[in-house]
Amino acid sequence: MGWSDIGAAAALALGLAFAGCDGYPRDANGTLGQVRAGQRSLRVGWSPAEPWVRAEGGAGDGGPAGVEPDLVRAWAASVGARVEWVPGGEAQLVRALQRNAVDVAIAGFSDDAPWGGKTGRTQPYLKAEAVVGAAPGAAVPRDWSGVEIRHDRRRPDLAAAIRGIGAVPVPADPGGMAPLAAAYAAELAALGLAPAGKALTTERRVIATAPAENALTLALDRFLLPRGEEIGRRLAAEARR
């Protein structure tokens, strides 16, 4: 080993020791520290995306309802941050995130969203599997092409998944899902359906964050990842509405 190697190793070790100190990783714009200290509120952008984010029936704080808004509320409360809700379209929210005009955005994002590396994002907090369910006694076809499959009319992404297997999507209300319907696996029982043995898609849900806000993203991950089961139960409850 030459001197240059030893020097490089020493520099790396020093960097690591330094990095091990408190306050690492850091946010490029200090978001987590500011909202924790109450210097400003956490600006949360939202866009409706059933069943993750719903426009109506929020907690009376001017924000939306659903799985993701409630997760953000719970996290903000746990770090003592105020939430300021910012409604917008998905593309508008992404642009706002890029320029730190909002801190966090929820719009039913998954980890394969076309926004790629333009924003930061949490680790997938839930693996949501969309499947076909059958009502009791309903005949399950062997060949799905041309078969009519119902889906919640507020979820166009499920219609796309149904077309993906060659079947015909039929928009319906949550009460009228028989005989065959597409839904997330966690929701089937609540909708009175049993698995029909046909998987549609698997989405890994994430929450988008402003880019380079490492501490903020890590704090959200620390909150979200241990709560996977709880979030799955919450998703089932959403289906009963």
Next chain:
Amino acid sequence: MRPVAAVEFPAEVEETYHRARRLEWITVAYVASAAAFLYVTMGTSQAMRTSFFEDVVSVVPALAFLVGTSVARRAPGPDYPYGTHRATSIAYLTASLALCAMGVFLLAEAAVKVLSDEKTTIGGFSLFGHVVWGGWPMLAAILYSAVPSVLLGRAKLRLAPKMHNKVLHADAEMMKADWMAEGATAVGVVGAGFGLWWLDPLAAALVSADILKDGASNLKAAVLDLVDRRPEKTDQSGPELLPDRVRDLLRGLDWVADAEVRMREEGHVFMGEAFVVPRPGAGDLVRELGRAAEAAKALDWRMHELTIMPVERLPDAEPR
């Protein structure tokens, strides 16, 4: 027609070849595991992504060695009267082209990342039920990808000149220098953790430039080999002295008035022609020519085939 000699390596070099072969198989297995480690930890870091691709492309020289050298060792036959020594050079050309292409691709990617205003974010990473900062597993993967690489590179670097294999030499040099690229990647990751997001694509660009530089210098050496440049040392540090030694040997024979040698590399071995001007009254010329060729081959195992041609005067265009 009798093809040229069948044996690629003498016994002691054959042993080196088998050791090098074993090291290259270890390299392939190790690089595959390091690339997998980098892949599962890389997240959205451009430097990590570049490091991953660097690992993937670094199996190419190892594979080029394994395939090229085993083809080169095939015995000459009626269809391949000169043997297939050049397979090594073709493998070398392929490996260096792969490096160039990957370098350009990754450099462009790093530039696009900066221009499109993408900033690296490194959040959490789920590790055995715990959430840790994603940078820590990245740094572990970088360390795993750097240290054994340097050791393997050093081991291979010792073997390359013994068998005069330039693919092995280039491969060893790259692995030995890998710690610099991995160090740059580590700086990118640690920097991103401080919110210095621009350090990540910058590190990526440095690593890509390094890959491109390796590719370009090896491409040059491979092409010069294939256009029959005079033999060069394994580490490209200068002309090989064997042609001069053969010429001096021939000039030293008492029946030779003057001699010139023209030689080229074919993979591991050298082939060439010698022109000798016999002194008046030289004895049994046919027997002397045969003896001289054997003596030249005895100088070095790489002197694979030497055709000696008696001439009245040496060719004008001063060859070497």
